[in-house]
Amino acid sequence: MDTxxxxxxRLDRSLGDDVIGYExxxxxxxxxxxxxxxxxxxxGHLVIDAGTWKFGRSVVVxxxxxxxxxxxxxVIKxxxxxxxxxxxxxFERDQDTGDLFYLRNLGTYYESLTAAP
Structure with a gap:
């Protein structure tokens, strides 16, 4: 993964507004x-309304x-x-997704998931 x-x-596509509403x-x-x-x-990230699964919260991936x-x-997998x-x-539902402190913390977390063991 480049970043x-x-x-x-490998997906050979970008994620544009056309994916809003995708599961x-x-x-x-x-x-x-x-x-x-x-x-x-x-x-680049998705803000996802997780509904009742996350107590009405949104999540960022x-x-x-x-x-x-x-x-x-x-569907996006x-x-x-x-x-x-x-x-x-x-991530708070009304939070600004441009908060660089939050994005750096989020990136560090997800990068740790993709790191080789």
């Missing part, structure tokens, strides 16, 4: 629905965690589990 913030090159699935089940995308250059996009089914997403630095 946790970039869509993996997000982890290997162990549904995470929620994409409600926003990053507007911060160099920090960096674009580099995207494993597949199925446009026909309107991520390469991390629901528990790993739950353990990520907390």
């Amino acid at each position: 946790v913030w970039a869509v993996p090159a 997000v699935e982890a290997p162990d089940g549904s995470v929620g629905t994409v409600v926003r995308l990053s507007s911060v250059p160099g920090f 960096p674009a580099g965690m995207v494993a597949a996009v199925d446009d026909a089914e309107r 991520v390469g991390c589990t629901k528990d790993q997403i739950k353990e990520a630095p907390r």
Whole structure:
């Protein structure tokens, strides 16, 4: 993976506004629905409304965690589990996704998941 913030090159696509409303699935089940995308250059990420799964909270997943996009089914598959997403630095629903301190902490967390053991 080049960076946790970039869509993996093997997907051969970018994530544009066309994915808003797509369901997000982890290997162990549904995470929620994409409600926003990053507007911060160099920090590509999805803001996901996790609904009741996260007590009405939104969660943020960096674009580099995207494993597949199925446009026909309107589903984005991520390469991390629901528990790993739950353990990520907390994102408040009204928080500015341009908060660089938050994004750096989030990036460090997700990079630790992709590091070789």
